[in-house]
Amino acid sequence: MGRQRGKLSFDDVLQRLSPRDRVYGELEASRIIDNVIGFIPASDCCDTSILVSNLAALLAARQYSVCILDNKVFYPSIYKILDCEANPRDRGLIKLLRSDRVDFRDEINSTRYKNLFLLSPSPMDAMEDYFDFTFGDIERVMTAVKDMFDLVIVDIPNIPPLEFCVSSIKHCNTGFFVWSERIECPQNTEKFLEFVGSLGIGASKFTNIVINNISGLNFDREVISEMKMKLIAEFPFIPKAADFSIEGKVYIQDSALLDKRFERALNALADVIAG
Template structure:
């Protein structure tokens, strides 16, 4: 590991080595709900765009923030944060396989202060992720929770996969992300019913972030009737996608930011920072 990067991590995480966690005094977190999950309910959402820009805003508030990409088959958050992906077998996969691995060696330090990434490798084989259970994911999330002020998790909508239901189980609060699609409310209810049937609390996933809005006539009343609350509504912005393709953050690097996008993502950041 690069010495400068290791020193930077050490300066923030004095007690992180998983080999030394037993009996160590863990960092006290002033945030009650520090592990936040984002779960797509429909097509035409872009979790990586939302999470990367939101994580940057939170880090700028002085919060040590870790983004976790649980899309183990198709990780992409490293691209949005302009970071080099981990090599095959390292990153998330190595931490899941062993409780003896030092987290500092597997975290990716982004170019943004106080913002880190834990990602699978794009070169990992799919079958390498089939045998993990809830306990493996719980251990990783619990360690990250003790290390960071906030942990933002990109959850794949793949209910048979442990990384979907496990993340729903172990995060403190969650947000569905949805587009203006007629199946949005049905998909959310169906997934929550399944999660509840296997003993996972679903009350924490009753907030929705609407993504890529195009002013389509859409019946939001259905969501309200089913108990969902709209936490933020982000319009479709071409420049945001262009920035992502270039490895830039729209909320930071675009010379002109859509005022509605900025207002609602800032509102969401304030909500998470002030909880």
């Protein structure tokens, strides 16, 4: 999954978000085909949003322009981790979903990390505001964001009946299930894949496993190969990483002392994605 480095700078991204004719004219030549990567938790306690934020910050530090798409529309949290101001109600992701005439530049947040951007729902939006969006609405936004950045990292909610869950699976180019050392993770993953398959959506691109928050429990990893899936990386539980997320900081970028196991695992995952 090799990528070209540094295709879009900070200024390039903002300039190419609008007007639309410039977006679809200039970006077509430099479009990356397989650049939308999804992460979905297989159970509670996986801390997928913390993992996604650290991964995106590392990729941005490698000079890729990266946008995190927070599709956890009921409970967005990445804006807190990245210390972004919360979008007002009806701004951000929901405004882009409602109309194809909205300037993306006004709804995508920059962050204090160079090359890293965030497209997030507003925490003030009511849940029912998201019930009526279709696969087509979500696909339109994901396709537009895909064309604007080197890499798009999607934080996917594990709510199978929700369009934002299933449509994210459908329109990601590759994906990862995030497990913890919990017995229900293999079962939940298998059940989810069966459901997605019943809808006619190919899920072979989501056969990668990342185990997060490892604390040394007696968890049988052989089940991964038995399920014909692939273990990509294992991340130890780092209390400091959780503390940093509460403070609006990203552990991999802001910590003076990094846990070497976490750093190696994150670099290995970034290498799989970006080469």
